[in-house]
Amino acid sequence: MEITTMSQAMQLHAQILKAGNQQNQNLSKLFTFSALSPSGDLSYARLILDSFPAPNSYYYNTMIRAYSQSSDPIQALLLFLPMLEDPTHHTPRPDKFTYPFLLKSCARLRLTHEGKQIHGLIAKSGLEWDRYIQHSLIHMYCLSGESGLAYMVFDRMPDRDVVSWTSMIDGLVEDGRPIEAIRLFEQMVDDGVEVNDATVVSVLRACAETGALGVGRRVHGVVEGRGIGLKANVNSALIDMYAKCACIKSAWQVFDDIVDKDVFAWTAMISGLASHGHCQDAIDLFSKMQGFGIKPDERTMTAVLSACRNAGQVAEGYAYLRSMQNEYGVRPTIQHYGCMVDLLARAGHLKEAEEFIRKMPIEPDVVMCRNLIWACKVHKDTERAERLIIHLRQPKMGSNDSGSYVLIGNVYASAGKWHDKARVRELMKQKGLVKPPGFSRIELDGEIHEFAVGDSGHPEAETIYRKLEEIEDNLRKEGYDPKLSEVLLEIDDEEKAFQLSHHSEKLALAFGLIRTSPGSEIRIVKNLRSCENCHAVMKLISKVYQREIIMRDRIRFHHFKNGDCSCRDYW
Structure with missing residues (x-):
């Protein structure tokens, strides 16, 4: 029986309770499904857990894993706390399967302090040398901006395998340190460690971010030499790397050589063309993709709307935004609405862009408002910019975001309002905000x-x-x-x-x-x-x-x- 909805899971649960035979085994299977339900609703799985008089660690670990992958990962940590209590409370003790998902939750939430506390518990329990836990620690520390601690874990590993190296490389990329990621990859190759597709994808991301075309070409050579070029994720990463390294011809070549192109390859190529200003080519490729029966996803539509934005095609942008849900079943997200606002703003349709934001079915984010204010600065509409600034400085719009304050100060400066700019600079100083460095x-x-x-x-x-x-x-x-x-x-x-x-x-x-x-x-x-x-x-x-x-x-x-x-x- 294939279970696809929460109601079906509940019906199966009822049948199991009636049958009574092998209840624990069957409940275990049900629980595993419920916890990992694609519906994202974990409430029923939690009800099952809470109904057990003495649940074992398997049940707790499965629930913690589900929470760590959900939209509310803090629940994994809250469920973990009772596991630290006295075992007479009928709560299982954490084991080596518990900690990786707790660390994943800390990484997603950027909870560095809590992550360090969990690391301490791991050390006390003697599990610090478990390789899977070590990989999770590296990932958590990198995503929390603690690459030095990640290196400490990495350096202490007595036997580093390809997963260990890849975890560290990927973590450095996530932490915004792509140059270090590239250097570590080169050290990995020099040490004779066999790379896999995950390693290649991570280092190609680093090359794409830094514009390191020479390194990217060498990685491409490794791909071809070791026979991992048929992996779909590798091909998409190569297209993205070449496009972002300003070598669109090589991106085309990789794309053309793919026999069975998936949606990710098409999207990478469409996005690359759009970013280089080949907007009509991007839109034509999107039409060709549909001709092959490939259904676009959220990222594809973002790439198409970006092409419209970079070409100033307002009518076409509206048409694609309308077609997303009606024709392709893709619900517009903040990224899609943001593209449309940016398109209108750049084209000088400032009033229309402001009205578009007001009528959106979802709340605008800080990036969207920033882009509109920037366009007001470019088109000399200081009055509108100042009105939008009031909205941008509301707490829900990220009042502690340094980029917003820098933009506000620039708007005042461009209008010659130096006193107002000085006031903004003083606010930044009081809040401890620093302008992100340009490089x-x-x-x-x-x-x-x-x-x-x-x-x-x-x-x-x-x-x-x-x-x-x-x-x-x-x-x-x-x-x-x-x-x-x-x-x-x-x-x-x-x-x-x-x-x-x-x-x-x-x-x-x-x-x-x-x-x-x-x-x-x-x-x-x-x-x-x-x-x-x-x-x-x-x-x-x-x-x-x-x-x-x-x-x-x-x-x-x-x-x-x-x-x-x-x-x-x-x-």
């Missing part, structure tokens, strides 16, 4: 170089700054005039010009011009949105130095060539 990365000869604004810590900093001076002189001959309004600080024009000339992407570009041969492409990855001045400079440099510059910012790819950009100044 740019460039890969040269297999090594990733990272630059911050005004960075002087690079070994070749002196040479880089001399190159910047040369670039400035050549651009002035072409009529370059810095856009000082992009410096949102109350300082004199000379200081503003100095600030603009030392943005992180300019440092990365100068280094790229020094270290690469004439005529070759330069690829840069920036973690924030590019400013208008840097965008204009990149266009001019591509013309003066006859280089194609490919820059990925937080929004999309920009291909600068012969003085023009693929985004057509629409981003």
Whole structure:
């Protein structure tokens, strides 16, 4: 009998109770199903657990596992607490199957303190050397921003297998430390550890995030050499890596070579095309996908709506949003509504975007409101931006989010309201909020170089700054005039010009011009949105130095060539 609904599970439970034979065994099977029910409703499973006079550890562990995978993982920890009490209370003691799912709950909730306490209990119980628990500890510490503790667990493992290495690599990627993840992967290969598909997917994510095309190509070689290229998850990761490393032709090649393309491969390719500004190609590929009978999922529709957003296709965006549930049975999420708001906002339909948010069936998130406020700044609608700022500063919208305060301050600065910006800066100081640092990365000869604004810590900093001076002189001959309004600080024009000339992407570009041969492409990855001045400079440099510059910012790819950009100044 296939059980697909909670009501069917309850009916089966009733039949078991009537039968009475082998009750414990059958209840165990029912409980396992109920706890892992796709309906996500664990209330009936919990009722069964609570009805047992003396449930064993199997029942508790199954329930804790289900809670750890549910939308409310804190319940796993609450259920665990009675297991620490005196066993005379008829509650089983935790064992090696209990702790991994507790650690997973801590990881999902970012509960570092509680995770450390559980680690202490593990050590006291003598289970610290269980490999599955060690892998869970590594995952928990990395997701909690404690990579140092994760390394401690990893380094103490006497016999590290492929799962151990992969757990650490994946954890570093999750913790936002992709460069370290790549280095650890290279160490793993040097140590002769056989990689598997999970390892490859993790390191390809790191390559995609950093723009490490050279490393990504070497990983692709490992994939082909070890016969794991037929794995669907590996193919999708390769497409994503090549697209995010600005090599869309290689992404196409991987996609074309896949014999049996699943929805993830199609989605990765559609998303890659959209991010590079090949929006019509992305939409055409989506139509082709449907022709093959592949049903789109949530991520596919996000990719299609992103294509509409990057092309400014408002009518088409509305049409795809309407078709999601009606034609494909995909319920729109905050990501889909966010794409639509961003599409309207970028296109200058600010009033329509605000009304769209007001009529949405779900609550807007902080990213959606930020994007609309940014568009108000771009389109000089300060009055609307200030009204939206009041909404953004409500507690439910994440009033302790540093990015929101930075944006608010920039809106005031662009309107010349320096007193208001100073007030926002003081609020940030009182709350202990710090502006997220901007940086740019460039890969040269297999090594990733990272630059911050005004960075002087690079070994070749002196040479880089001399190159910047040369670039400035050549651009002035072409009529370059810095856009000082992009410096949102109350300082004199000379200081503003100095600030603009030392943005992180300019440092990365100068280094790229020094270290690469004439005529070759330069690829840069920036973690924030590019400013208008840097965008204009990149266009001019591509013309003066006859280089194609490919820059990925937080929004999309920009291909600068012969003085023009693929985004057509629409981003």
